[in-house]
Amino acid sequence: MEVFLQSLPVSVLRSRQSFPPRQQLHTMRIPPKFLAIAAYFTLPCILAINPRSSPPNPSEPLLWKPNGDIATAEEWASAVQKGNRLTCRLEANDEAAGRLWQDTRNPPSAHSEWADATLQNELVQWAWDRGDYDAENCDFSDDVSEDFTNKIGTTMQALGVSAKPRELNGDIECFNIQHFDDHVSDSEGSPEPGIQYYVVEGREYQCTGAHVRFGINHRGGMIIGIDFKSPRYAARLEWGHEPYEDELPRVKRVSDIMTAYWLRDNPTPRNLKYYIASNVLNKQTVLLLSKILVDRGHSLVPYWPGLTVGMWEDAGEALLGSPIGTTLAFLLAQHKAELGIKHVTDITIFRENYPPETSPAIHILFRIEDVHTLDGSIGGRAQARDTGPNSVIRIHHISGS
Numbered sequence: 001m002e003v004f005l006q007s008l009p010v011s012v013l014r015s016r017q018s019f020p021p022r023q024q025l026h027t028m029r030i031p032p033k034f035l036a037i038a039a040y041f042t043l044p045c046i047l048a049i050n051p052r053s054s055p056p057n058p059s060e061p062l063l064w065k066p067n068g069d070i071a072t073a074e075e076w077a078s079a080v081q082k083g084n085r086l087t088c089r090l091e092a093n094d095e096a097a098g099r100l101w102q103d104t105r106n107p108p109s110a111h112s113e114w115a116d117a118t119l120q121n122e123l124v125q126w127a128w129d130r131g132d133y134d135a136e137n138c139d140f141s142d143d144v145s146e147d148f149t150n151k152i153g154t155t156m157q158a159l160g161v162s163a164k165p166r167e168l169n170g171d172i173e174c175f176n177i178q179h180f181d182d183h184v185s186d187s188e189g190s191p192e193p194g195i196q197y198y199v200v201e202g203r204e205y206q207c208t209g210a211h212v213r214f215g216i217n218h219r220g221g222m223i224i225g226i227d228f229k230s231p232r233y234a235a236r237l238e239w240g241h242e243p244y245e246d247e248l249p250r251v252k253r254v255s256d257i258m259t260a261y262w263l264r265d266n267p268t269p270r271n272l273k274y275y276i277a278s279n280v281l282n283k284q285t286v287l288l289l290s291k292i293l294v295d296r297g298h299s300l301v302p303y304w305p306g307l308t309v310g311m312w313e314d315a316g317e318a319l320l321g322s323p324i325g326t327t328l329a330f331l332l333a334q335h336k337a338e339l340g341i342k343h344v345t346d347i348t349i350f351r352e353n354y355p356p357e358t359s360p361a362i363h364i365l366f367r368i369e370d371v372h373t374l375d376g377s378i379g380g381r382a383q384a385r386d387t388g389p390n391s392v393i394r395i396h397h398i399s400g401s
Contacts, residue, residue: 062283064362066299070291071284071318079288080314083321086329087311090343091371094336112256112334119251119260123177126249127198127207128257131176138165138174138215140224140278142353150278151353152363154304159274161220171219175261179210179231179249194238205249210234212257218266221273225327228254255331263338270340273368275331277324279352279361285322289349289362292318301360306350311343319347319364328366341371 098108142153164170193209
């Protein structure tokens with residue numbers, strides 16, 4: 001997953017007066033009362049993670065390499081603690097998770113601020129546009145050209161899901177959701193987010209150049225995260241300065257945008273079973289992955305079936321608490337009404353099917369299941385963690401209203 005590419009140039013901002021009238025018009029878019037949580041071997045769940053704040057500033061991208069840097073003890077402990085807190089929110093019902101987030105709504109809720117989770121109107125209002133995406137880049141089979149890095153067909157076959165895009169008679173539809181309109185160009189014919197503006201409730205905003213690229217497989221129950229560039233990071237590149245929060249679009253979370261397209265035209269929205277982070281380059285996540293591989297005696301990133309860690313282990317919680325895992329955790333925790341109460345059960349690290357001498361692209365598979373009550377039903381007042389091979393159990397007792 002190519003997160004926050006650093007190689008893009010900072011564009012020179014153009015004067016709005018330089019817009020031809022047609023382009024200027026084209027770029028304007030008007031468009032539980034008591035909660036008790038008992039936890040064994042766990043860190044406090046109540047420590048704050050603010051779900052309303054903007055995502056943190058991204059780190060530099062980092063390619064994995066043998067004998068490279070690994071996460072420090074402090075970085076590891078921080079990720080484990082964050083993953084533990086996120087797990088508590090995943091396994092709680094919506095009101096209980098809202099209380100953990102100190103939500104001020106009555107009753108508290110963990111739900112995203114958007115009542116319509118499909119964001120049919122909100123994405124348009126805040127100037128998000130669907131750009132082109134080549135079918136070749138949406139092909140995750142092993143028979144694609146040597147020019148592409150998506151060779152994870154063995155994984156898809158093992159999971160029983162299609163590796164091909166719809167254009168090639170498969171089940172995957174890929175999306176390129178951009179915070180600009182790539183049909184509006186500068187004088188040289190190149191898309192230029194820095195010269196595009198839009199109006200919401202009488203205020204003018206500038207497009208950031210952000211993008212969210214991902215694949216959806218409704219039949220297979222899978223979302224694939226491919227390439228993200230956040231509005232804040234993109235704006236910094238485009239505008240040449242750190243943006244203020246109120247300069248950014250209110251629709252800014254990758255998790256909200258991917259959920260919106262997962263829900264659209266989906267007869268079984270609660271069938272989400274897998275999330276794959278493709279070609280992981282996020283530095284914080286790569287350092288955590290490197291530590292896990294070293295600690296488990298791996299000098300190289302393994303081919304499928306890869307290395308699997310459970311959520312009863314620190315390694316599992318560290319990956320959930322990584323920037324990559326946090327995106328998925330927010331997707332699940334903030335959309336319980338639409339997706340059901342779900343959590344991550346285990347995580348697999350693996351590389352694509354190129355020869356061993358090639359530099360590996362790291363992929364992460366998160367397996368997702370419904371949270372079951374102690375009586376075996378889905379959701380409800382008491383939720384129990386799956387047990388691992390060491391029979392470690394974490395139980396959350398939740399009292400609803």
